[in-house]
Amino acid sequence: MEQLPGAGAPAQDQQEPLHGLVLALERVSAGLLPDVGGKAANLGELMRSGLPVPAGFCLTTEAYRRATSPAGLDDVHAALAATAPDDLPGLARLAADARRLVLAVDIPADIADAVRAAYAALGTDAAVAVRSSATAEDLPFASFAGQQDTLLNVVGVDAVLTAVRQCWASLWTDRAVSYRATHGISPSTVSLAVVVQRMVDAAVAGVLFTANPVTGRRHEAVIDASPGLGEAVVSGAVNPDHFVVDSATQKILERRIGSKGVAIRPLPGGGTERVEQSDAGSQPCVDDAQLLALERLGRRAELHFGAPQDLEWAIDGGGVLWLTQSRPVTTLYPLPERRRVREGTRVYLCFSLAQGLTRPLTPMGLAGFRLIASSVARAAQFDVPEPHDGPTPYVQAGQRLFFDLTPVVRSAVGRAIVPRVFDVMESRSAAVLRRLFTDPRFSVTSRSPWRVLRHVGPVAARARVPETLLRALFRPEAALRRAERFGERFRAALVVPAGSTPVQRLDHVERILGHELFPVVPNILPLPALGFASLAAAGRLLGDDAGQGALQPVLRGLPNNVTTEMDLALWQLAAAIRADAAAVAVFDDAAFDGAGVPELVRRYRARELPAVVQSGLAGFLGRYGHRAVAEIDLGMPRWADDPSHILGVLANYLRLEDPGQAPDRQFSKAAREAEAQVERLAAAAGERSRLHAALVRAALKRTRMFAGLRELPKYHIVEALAAVRRQLQAIGTELASAGRIGEADDVFFLDLAEVREGLAGRPLQHLVAQRREDYEQELGRRHIPRVLLSDGTEPEALQTGDAGAKAGTPGLLTGTPASAGTVTATARVILDPHGARLEPGEILVAPSTDPGWTPLFLTAGALVMEMGGPNSHGAVVAREYGIPAVVGVPDATSLIATGHSITVDGAAGTVVLDAGASGPQQQPAHE
Known part of the structure; x- marks a missing residue:
């Protein structure tokens, strides 16, 4: 076997796997992910780019498959695939069966020989770290951090082989099996490689995020550090030193010295020990020069991977800095599409959330709103060069709708009006916007109302808004009848002539979205x-x-x-x-x-x-x-x-x-x-x-x-969207019959221009498959920012403390009063109403609601929502049914758990959790 190079070897041409089972770590690249898993692929990429990574090798997934194939795992795979993700006892039982089978396998002789040869190249009785590297790990869309095992300070080849078997078995820990089931990953598709690296005898170690995972700021590096091995930091066993570094200015923005009461140290001959430290908390364990050097290494890693990274690092006794792991920071909300972002820092409001929608929109849903937004902008006499792209303020991020509110924030008129509107529609967004008013980047540049009137006035005049208001004041019944007649004309305009060709149907779709739909708002909303x-x-x-x-x-x-x-x-x-x-x-x-x-x-x-x-x-x-x-x-x-x-x-x-x-x-x-x-x-x-x-x-x-x-207004708009959907389904049927897409509903994973290309003969199956995969990944995202800056900052996250609880009052959550009354009952947290079972009298706790949720309100005892204001959909309907409601309660679905007894006071805007009740806490995952 050839000698394994040391750390930071330059990139070389890819060679055949050593012995067919082992790869020197610097020979590993992202293209070998199915063979080496996520952790090894990322380490190999770091090493090939010249970053300091301890030398080592990777035992490939082929070794795992060969060693475990006689173990009888196929039956376990099948049973796991048939078990529901929420059947935790069933998953745990099958996971234990899989671990038992894997731990009992005999490692084939050629695999053992390959490991012996690769280990010998690292040095006689070298101390190594043995790390699991799963094929569904450390990927851009889902971090599997902490799901499989890492064994530190392993000494001797026999101990290494034992550690390899333990890593293989850790593919089937309860947490790993449950995680994969939740994310819809088939048990038969996952495999495990094992990384063996020379141990760093760390004087200090920790983790580094190249973007701030709490605030979303891409220009801030966050570093946690503690003496000894990094396991103390990543496992949460220690309160580490915490630093925030501005990447642009190289200034240290925040220092918080932790107690660092525990250190994990290597033992002679193998293994680790936990050492209590009584005096470690008085001074930082890294100096400023080391912090800045770490930040620069992290930035190089981010540049190489093209995305913010979550890295583990160590500094040895000689002061040499090493990187021991890298993975994407999966918790960051995606940035707005760059081609749409104008110069300077911009403020974007999530329109999806304002409409009570937490899930992503399909590509066709996004395309429809681009055309609708263009019709609104053109009606207000803004220039829209290409309606299918949407107007300038329209952007997409995380497959959700955002609008550029920077002109509003920088306008005296906008500051006076828009937050007041949000006070009654979505009060938390109003609070976030008001906090931005003190940011010098968004100082007022426009004080005259004429710019607004120049765009709003023509729309109001064409829709005869003043006449509508006067009629409503003096002849209210006539105003109601006029609204009814408008609805009848509007529905008639949605009809597509029978016998229309697919191209004609598409033309009608664009007519409805681009011309017929917007007049609903100025004609009805004044009432x-x-x-x-x-x-x-x-x-x-x-x-x-x-x-x-x-x-x-x-x-x-x-x-x-x-x-x-x-x-x-x-x-x-x-x-x-x-x-x-x-x-x-x-x-x-x-x-x-x-x-x-x-x-x-x-x-x-x-x-x-x-x-x-x-x-x-x-x-x-x-x-x-x-x-x-x-x-x-x-x-x-x-x-x-x-x-x-x-x-x-x-x-x-x-x-x-x-x-x-x-x-x-x-x-x-x-x-x-x-x-x-x-x-x-x-x-x-x-x-x-x-x-x-x-x-x-x-x-x-x-x-x-x-x-x-x-x-x-929304009712009529949804009528139009349903009419458009019917036409798109008919077009999808034609495209599927012609073999351009797989099934009719695939049409909703295209945009309008692509559908037209499909009707002209373009095959679209590959594009649909990628879009479906992206959509399924985004469905798993729980946290959606109400307001997002163009640099990734989430302004709401900048406030200190828990906005949902009053200081010094445990169990008291505060929001916006929406419907008076007090109810004490059992909470039912529902994230998706499809198939939801709400027992009569239970308190519905939801992230947000739209009219599709409201049938559940009829039997609810009360309502608690994370989103909304006094006049949001949920609040209006709750009032009309006379059920207490509190809206705009931050993190309600996390802080409250199904089965808790809670008291909702809709007049005070409070939710009280019974003593001892505390919802699940969410923290960034780390291994």
Whole structure:
């Protein structure tokens, strides 16, 4: 065997694996990932780029497969593949079976000989680190840090072979098996290589992030350090020294000296020991020169890999710095697409989150909004060179919609208006924006309102907004009728002529998105805006006579709200089913197991359900089937496409046994109480004068008449998106028949221009496959920034402490009051409403909601949301149903766990967790 070079060897041509089983580490590259795993591939890349990496070798995945093939793992693979990701006991049992089988294998002689020869090249009885390197590890989309084992200070070839077997078995630890199951990685596709490296006898070691993983700042390096081996830092056994370095200025921005009470040291002859340190906390364990040298090495690694890196490092007794691991920083939110980012630091608002959507949008969903945004910009007389690319303020990041709010933040008018709008729609975003007002990078550059009026005025004039407002003030019933007629004309414009060719269908799709859709907003939105303005006017007229919270009951049980009308229609269907024994039988608990919903869907499509269910569901879907969860995304199936969610909600409704809690009764009661409150407030105003009473009554009557229309613009927009989706499905069927895509729904993983190219003959299967893979990866992202700067900074993360809890009050979370009332009940955390089971009276805790969620509200005891403001979708519907609600509670779905007893005070905007209740804590993963 050839001699293995030392650290930092220059890149050389790729050679054949040594003995077919072993590769010298400097011969490893990213192209060998299936053979060497993520850890080895990254170490090899570091070494080949000239960075200081301890010498070593990699035992390839071929060795693992050959050694374990007689062990009988195939049966375990099959059983794991058939086990649900949430069946933790089942996964753990099968993982233990796999580990037992692997630990019992005999390492074939040729594999053992290859390891002996490679180890001998490192030196007689060299101390080495033996590290697992899985093929699904340290990848750009998912860090498997800490999932497999590393053994330190291994001395002697027999000990190395034992460590190799332990690493192989660690592919099947409970945590690794559960992680892969959660991420949908097939057990039969993973394999393990093993890295053996010369040990660094570290005087000090730690971790280095080349971008700040908390704030998202790409120009800050974060370094944790502690004496001894780095295992103390990465395992969390020590409170390390913590430093933040500005990469541009080379200034050390933050120093926090840790206690460093424990060090892990190598033992003579092998193994490690834990050493208590009583005096290590007084001084930093690295000096400024070492910090800056670390930062520069990290930056070189980032430059090589083309992405921020999470590195492990060590400094030996002679002061030489070594890198021992590198992986992508997977927790950073992606930067906005650079081709769309203008000069200077920009402020972007996540439009997806503002619409209650946490999941990514499909490529076609993004393409649709680019065209819609272009139509808005052109209506406001902005220049849009290419409508399919979207207007200049439109960007995408993490497959979500963002808009450039920099002009708003730098405008005196924008600062005065926009945060106030967000106060009622999404209060946490408003708070983040206001904090940016003190940042000198976003100082005011425009103080005149004329620039805004020049763009808004023509839109308002064309939509006859002043006329609409005057009509609503003096002839409110006529204003309602005009809104209804607009809806009828709008629906007529969505019809595509029968017999249209695929190209003509695509032309109609672009017409709807680019021309027909935007007028909905200026034609309808002035009415609910007047409704809420009338509420504010009534409050001013009443002054102190109203009393705190006296106006909120007026907003309960509002008429003309299409979302609550939809929910109550579904409840009426449930009531009809409850009155029919045969219908109830198909929803009872025995029939409604894990396979219950798909079977009900099958029977519905085959027209086999009892008549009350069959006709009732068909009628509901005929009116509301265009709606869906995440309905602003063209790629999401509508309820008419897949009624699974609606059937699940009906099953939830049928479990509500208390007639007094029936939502229709609650809604009617809320409406009566609201009308009575109007009269009480008018009477209170009458103490001043009859004119005051008349004005307050008129204002509140208009509030109740128009405020419910707040949901109507989105309802019409979703009608249009559903019409567009139907046309795209028809086009997708044509493309699939022509062999350009695999199946009809693949069309939603293309954009409009690509569909046109497909109709012209371009094969698109490969593009669809890549897009589907990217989309599936992004589905796993939980944290989405409300506001994102163009350099990756998340302004909300810059605030210190837990924004969700009042200092000194454990278990108290604070948000924005949304619907008054106090309820103590069991929490149910739901991240996706599809298939969700919410028991009657439970408190729904959700990241956000859109109208597709609201059928769950009917049986909820209260609502807690991470997003939203007093007039967000969830808040409006919660008020109308009279259930307490608190919105804008940071990290509610993490701090609250299903089964906890919590108290929601919707008037105070607080959520109290019972003593001892604490949700799962999320921390950056590290090995």
